[in-house]
Amino acid sequence: MTEIDRRRLLAAGGGVALAAALTAGCGSNTGRGDGGSGPGISQWYHQYGEPGTERAVQRYAAAYKKANVTVQWRPGDYDRQTAAALLTDSGPDVFEVNGPSLEQIQGGQVVDLTAEVAPVKHDFNQAVLAPKIWRDKIWGIPQTVDMQLLYYRKSALLEAGLQPPGTLDELVDTAKKLTTKKTKGLFLGNDGGVGMLGGTPLYAAGLSLITADQKVGFDDPAAARTLAKVRQLYVDKSLLLGAPTDWSDPAAFIQGLTAMQWSGLWALPQIQKALGNDFGVLPFPMDGPGGKPAVPVGAYGSAVSTRSKRTTEAKAFAKWLWVERTDFQQDFALSYGFHIPARISLAKHAQQLQTGAPADAVRFATEYGHAEPLLWTNASRTAYQDALSRIIKDGANPESELRSVVRRVNAEIQRVRKK
Structure with a gap:
């Protein structure tokens, strides 16, 4: 792929x-x-x-x-x-x-x-x-399942006396403390995370794009508070911007341009080959009392x-x-590139996924995985992405931006449900 x-x-x-x-x-x-x-x-x-x-x-x-x-x-x-x-x-x-x-x-x-x-x-x-x-x-x-997750350099956190971030507040703080003249604390993509974050911060706040009963899932003050914290990463200049390759490639992380990077499971074998055991993986950290870790899957x-x-x-x-044919399913997932079998039982018993970061990734995908819902249309996606860009890069007010998106998504839900 x-x-x-x-x-x-x-x-x-x-x-x-x-x-x-x-x-x-x-x-x-x-x-x-x-x-x-x-x-x-x-x-x-x-x-x-x-x-x-x-x-x-x-x-x-x-x-x-x-x-x-x-x-x-x-x-x-x-x-x-x-x-x-x-x-x-x-x-x-x-x-x-x-x-x-x-x-x-x-x-x-x-x-x-x-x-x-x-x-x-x-x-x-x-x-x-x-x-x-x-x-x-x-x-x-x-x-097969593909997923995104947060890679961190163990030695970088150890030298700074820091623990892997378990909350979004800790991620903001850790990224700032890891930023030096030569290394940025975090890489979310060359656009500051606009293109790849999507609804992940909302899920980390205990929200969603669309609820199980087909309503807007982020019409909540917690959504604005969470996106404001993502904006803070940009304000603090903790984010690596303008890297030679974008977030899907682990080169910036491997080369030491950043101490933490958001990327895909597909990057894990390359990172492991380059860094050995000097890395760990995390879900996107939870935010707020109703939050939980979040992992986008597809x-x-x-x-x-x-x-x-x-x-x-x-x-x-x-x-x-x-x-x-579970044998073919496992072969397809793990013999050509690095994916997780879509069947839980296969992922649980696959030898390549038994220990270390791969085992952590399987657990994250199973316990915290979220995917874009069917009702999340192109129009809804575009409205949200444009608002996210203005919030992160331009400092637009999260509350007013999200109110506009909620109206648009509500209209989209009503439109497609009538079909």
Whole structure:
């Protein structure tokens, strides 16, 4: 998975935009050449950056004996390609999706997979499963979990006589004390955290973007207080800005430009190779009496197109691969890059995730994970992101900014619920 894909999946941006026509000439029709007989099923994946992933998914398809599964690897803007393809008869039967989105579900573009997931529903990471559920039906099967977390340099905190921050106030204080002429205390991205923080500080305050009963989840004074503290990091000049690479790359942390960095789980092997045991990981620290640690998570899902002429066979294959074949699921998560299996039982017993920072990451994702809800539309996201930018970088009043966002999000919720 590329850095852009991960930002799309986990950061404040994302969502699927409809294209006017299917982008042609992308991907390669790998075929199978061996394996089972039976009906032909096409399966699409976005292009992963990790070596070996494409060969792995071809191997999984070849192992299926009840249909002839053809894998397509789709470079380019995959979300736009699939969104457009779902409107035609030339699209995939089974496909990987950043979602499915609410528009795809409400538009009748994806097949109900509730029955396929039901036997193991409880075993999926519930935070990543929740955005794939609409009106009590499951529309996509989570594949692997990606997450963001806070990396800190143990030796830097030890030399300063500091403990790893457990609250947002402590994070602000620690970042300031770790800032020197050569090193900044914290790196949240070259924009000061505007692009990647999203709703994470709200969850750390015990709030949410949208509640379980489909209401605005941050219409609360605690939201403004929390975002004001994030602004304080900027005011204190504790944040690294203008690093050679952005937050998804751990280079600034490894090179000692910052003592703490917010990044993704994908960065952990690179950090471990460079620093050995001289690092630890944390969730975003809790804020306030009602707060709790927060960890943004996301998962691409496997879905089935309603335009498929073989929906029964396609559903059976999706269930076989992402529900029944736990060996393939673990292989996909941990043999090509570094992800967490979407199934809790697999994450708990995977050897690579048993100790140290990887084990901590699994626990954080399970206990504190949150994902963008289905009702969080592009319009809501844009309104919130613009307000967050003005609060952090320009010092705008958090209360007045959030009041405006609450009105916009309320209107969006009412609009999409009517569909």
